[in-house]
Amino acid sequence: MKNMLKYVTIIALFVSFTACEEEKTATEKTHTEAEVTEHSKQLNDWFQEQFKLDLKDSPQMQTRIGDKTDYGKWDDISATADETALQKAKDRSKWLNENVEEAMLDESTALSFKLYKQQVDNQISDYKYRLHNYPLNQMHGMQAEIPAFLVNMHQIKDKSDAEAYISRLNGLNKLFTQLEGNLKELQNAGIMPPKFVFDHVISDSKNIIKGKPFDNSKKNSTLWDDFKTKIADLDLEDKDRKELEESAKKALLNSVKPAYSSLIVLLKEQKQSATDEDGAWKFPNGTEFYNIALARTTTTDMTSDEIHELGLAEVARIHDEMKVIKNKVGFKGSLQEFFVFMKNDKQFYYPATAEGKIAYMDKATELISTMKSRLDELFITKPKADIQVKAVEAFREKSAGKAFYQRPSLDGSRPGTYYANMYTMEAMPSYQMEALAYHEGIPGHHMQIAIAQELENVPMFRKLGGYTAYIEGWGLYSEFIPKEMGFYSDPYSDFGRLAMELWRACRLVVDTGIHTRKWTRQEGIDYYVANTPNAKSDAVKMVERHIVMPSQATAYKVGMNKIIELRKNAKEKLGEKFDIREFHEVVLSNGAVPLNVLSDLVDEWIASKK
Numbered sequence: 192m193k194n195m196l197k198y199v200t201i202i203a204l205f206v207s208f209t210a211c212e213e214e215k216t217a218t219e220k221t222h223t224e225a226e227v228t229e230h231s232k233q234l235n236d237w238f239q240e241q242f243k244l245d246l247k248d249s250p251q252m253q254t255r256i257g258d259k260t261d262y263g264k265w266d267d268i269s270a271t272a273d274e275t276a277l278q279k280a281k282d283r284s285k286w287l288n289e290n291v292e293e294a295m296l297d298e299s300t301a302l303s304f305k306l307y308k309q310q311v312d313n314q315i316s317d318y319k320y321r322l323h324n325y326p327l328n329q330m331h332g333m334q335a336e337i338p339a340f341l342v343n344m345h346q347i348k349d350k351s352d353a354e355a356y357i358s359r360l361n362g363l364n365k366l367f368t369q370l371e372g373n374l375k376e377l378q379n380a381g382i383m384p385p386k387f388v389f390d391h392v393i394s395d396s397k398n399i400i401k402g403k404p405f406d407n408s409k410k411n412s413t414l415w416d417d418f419k420t421k422i423a424d425l426d427l428e429d430k431d432r433k434e435l436e437e438s439a440k441k442a443l444l445n446s447v448k449p450a451y452s453s454l455i456v457l458l459k460e461q462k463q464s465a466t467d468e469d470g471a472w473k474f475p476n477g478t479e480f481y482n483i484a485l486a487r488t489t490t491t492d493m494t495s496d497e498i499h500e501l502g503l504a505e506v507a508r509i510h511d512e513m514k515v516i517k518n519k520v521g522f523k524g525s526l527q528e529f530f531v532f533m534k535n536d537k538q539f540y541y542p543a544t545a546e547g548k549i550a551y552m553d554k555a556t557e558l559i560s561t562m563k564s565r566l567d568e569l570f571i572t573k574p575k576a577d578i579q580v581k582a583v584e585a586f587r588e589k590s591a592g593k594a595f596y597q598r599p600s601l602d603g604s605r606p607g608t609y610y611a612n613m614y615t616m617e618a619m620p621s622y623q624m625e626a627l628a629y630h631e632g633i634p635g636h637h638m639q640i641a642i643a644q645e646l647e648n649v650p651m652f653r654k655l656g657g658y659t660a661y662i663e664g665w666g667l668y669s670e671f672i673p674k675e676m677g678f679y680s681d682p683y684s685d686f687g688r689l690a691m692e693l694w695r696a697c698r699l700v701v702d703t704g705i706h707t708r709k710w711t712r713q714e715g716i717d718y719y720v721a722n723t724p725n726a727k728s729d730a731v732k733m734v735e736r737h738i739v740m741p742s743q744a745t746a747y748k749v750g751m752n753k754i755i756e757l758r759k760n761a762k763e764k765l766g767e768k769f770d771i772r773e774f775h776e777v778v779l780s781n782g783a784v785p786l787n788v789l790s791d792l793v794d795e796w797i798a799s800k801k
Contacts, residue, residue: 222295231300234291238303238650241283248272254344256655257602262345263358265366270376273321280314287311302781302788303650309785310656313487322377323471323480325384326370327458328739329391329590333370334454337363338399338413342584343597346604347421353435356418360442367450371457378461385469387712388739389462391590393455398586400451404440413586415443469715471706471741481706484742489660489749490785495707498745502699505748506722509693516686530724533622533690539683543616548582551619555611556580558628565676569634571776574641577606578632588614592732594627596636601644601654607637617726622687625679626670630691635669636662643782653782659743661783664750667695671751690724694733695751697722698744702737712738753786754778757793768800 222230246252250261266272287308296304327334341360347353377383402412411419418439422432466473471481485495493501510526517529524532533539541547559578566573576599583591591612599607609632611619619627629635639662644654670691679685701718704710710718712734719730737744757778762769777796778789 227295227297230292230295231297234296234300234304235650237286237290238307238652242651244279251340251344254340255598255600257600257604259352259355262352263355263362265359265362267369268326268366268373269369270373273318277315277318280311283311284308284315299649299781302784303653306656306784306788307650307652310652317483317487320476320480320483322380322382323474323477324382325388325739326373326377327392328384328388329395330592330736330739332392332395333367334392334399334451335395335587335590337366338586339584341414342417343608344605347418347425349425350427350431350435353418353422353425354438356421357435357438357442360414360439361446364446364450367454371454374457374461378464380475382474383461383465384739385467385712386462386465387467387735389458389465391735393458393462395587395590396451396455396458400448404443405448412443413584414447415439467712469705469712469738470709472709478707481741485745488742488746490658490787491660491749493749495703498699498749499703499708501752502696502701502703502748505696506693506700509689509696510722513686513689513693516682516689520682527721533620533683533686533724534617534726539620539622541616541619541621547616548613551613551616551621551624552580552582552611554621554624555609555628555632558625559609559632562629562633562673562678566634566638568676569672569771569775570638570779571772572642572780574607574638575645576603576637576641578609578637578641579606580609580611580628580632583610583612583614588612592736593618593729594631596631596640598640598644607632607641609637615726615728618729618732620687620726622681622683623691624687625673625684626688626691629673629678630666630670634672635666638669639665639779639783642779646780646782649782657783658785659746660750660753660786661789662750663747664752664754664786665778667692667747667751668754671755686724692748692751693723694719694725694729695744695747698733698737699748701734702742702744705734705737706741750786753789757790761793761797764797765800773800 246256246258247260249266250264251266253260254262287304291304293301293304326332341356345352345356345359347356399413402408402410403415405412419436422435425432427435471477471484474480482495485498486492489498513529514526517526522529522532541551559580578599582588591610591614593612595610597608597610599605609628611627613619631637646654670688673679674685674688679688697719701710701715704718705712705715715734715737716727716730719725719733720727723730733744758771758774761774773796774793777792781792784792
């Protein structure tokens with residue numbers, strides 16, 4: 192680099208060229224600011240064109256971002272659609288290779304190019320594993336996600352919106368016919384979920400076609416109740432309202448009911464062939480698939496063994512920190528006995544009553560509001576979108592996770608949502624409330640995802656895209672930040688924070704244990720019960736989540752550790768120049784990125800500060 196600078200200086204000063212220098216400058220291109228601006232604009236325009244193409248192919252994505260173009264339609268989930276998506280990825284990779292000169296891109300566009308190219312190339316190389324998944328499962332299966340989509344995403348503001356809702360009800364039979372075709376293809380390929388998954392999915396499916404107008408129950412079914420509630424406030428003539436209700440009822444009976452009934456029959460048939468084998472190792476090329484899944488999830492080159500060992504080490508460290516709190520509150524028994532105390536003592540649990548559940552939700556809302564008032568201490572940019580707290584809907588609460596986040600719409604019509612599962616109150620201890628609210632709400636997923644969506648001058652794929660290790664790493668890091676702000680003043684609440692981190696450390700052990708070491712479902716449950724204070728119901732749900740989502744749960748701790756490592760390095764190098772608000776701005780201001788890219792961005796910030 193020094194020699195190159197020397198040559199450039201000599202050329203500038205003396206305008207004289209040696210033969211060597213002539214050869215060197217002939218192969219190097221310098222670009223004007225105007226050329227860089229134009230080339231970057233062309234690529235960003237192309238990104239927008241590709242986003243529009245993808246959006247056109249996904250009516251459900253349109254709805255999620257507030258676009259009502261195809262408001263009455265569903266996505267195509269057929270094998271043909273998968274093949275079309277593959278060809279689209281190949282065409283995009285070819286276009287990028289032939290038309291983009293990276294040296295002519297500005298900094299932000301160069302990052303977009305790098306991320307987009309990696310995404311399409313991964314899509315192409317991963318196509319051979321497109322069947323390595325469970326489209327129906329207890330976490331995010333279509334049997335529950337489709338009704339949840341209608342309830343939470345499909346807003347009805349006028350008569351045409353109501354007609355689009357009915358159109359989607361009528362289209363459900365066709366959608367589920369495609370789904371059944373996919374399930375049969377998976378079975379023929381030797382990929383089927385273990386038996387326990389079928390019980391969850393069948394139960395969810397039955398719940399959707401329970402109640403009016405499907406039977407003589409006094410209670411409305413989920414979708415009938417949702418539709419009637421949404422049109423109740425519309426300014427409609429009685430005649431129009433009755434016509435809409437009659438059309439919706441027919442759609443429920445003639446499309447939704449047969450769709451779910453047929454699906455239940457298929458699931459009962461497939462359950463007879465299912466086994467109790469749980470890990471990805473049972474798939475065709477399962478070990479190779481899981482290794483790639485780990486690479487995609489963590490955006491690192493960590494092996495399964497390395498992740499397993501990291502988990503064991505983190506579990507041991509957190510246990511030691513918990514012992515300090517145990518001693519601080521004066522508990523005389525062992526840590527495992529303290530876990531039993533925390534599991535069983537009623538002071539840590541809201542009553543499993545309607546009043547108790549409302550009290551929990553009110554407290555969760557209060558926690559988020561309090562944190563919202565302190566954001567200026569940590570952040571420069573804050574999200575414009577608001578956040579709400581909701582209980583998981585009754586039709587899916589039995590199988591859904593204990594808490595999760597739903598992003599706001601792009602147009603501001605729908606806030607971000609922190610969902611808390613009130614089905615089993617013993618799984619929602621009060622001492623974990625703070626950490627849970629900070630992770631799912633503020634400063635966790637809502638801060639990161641809403642800010643990403645609101646970024647200016649970046650392509651839509653970066654606003655809406657995600658890397659699990661980054662997203663969940665930020666969520667877990669966000670449980671830790673409030674500790675430095677003076678939150679978790681109650682030692683039991685601080686224990687809850689550690690319990691949440693411990694849970695994620697155990698995930699590293701159990702996920703790799705199940706998918707590469709052939710741990711059984713019961714062995715995974717036993718590990719959580721022995722090493723955490725969480726309810727057994729928590730352990731069961733978590734292990735079942737590991738089984739249907741190979742590698743996903745490894746993202747949290749790997750991502751958190753990387754963010755903390757980057758922050759520590761920045762503090763050491765910058766000393767008094769380190770500003771936590773600026774550090775968080777660097778982490779959040781580019782949207783979700785792989786961890787290696789995040790590391791580069793922080794290094795560049797450090798260099799600019801020095």
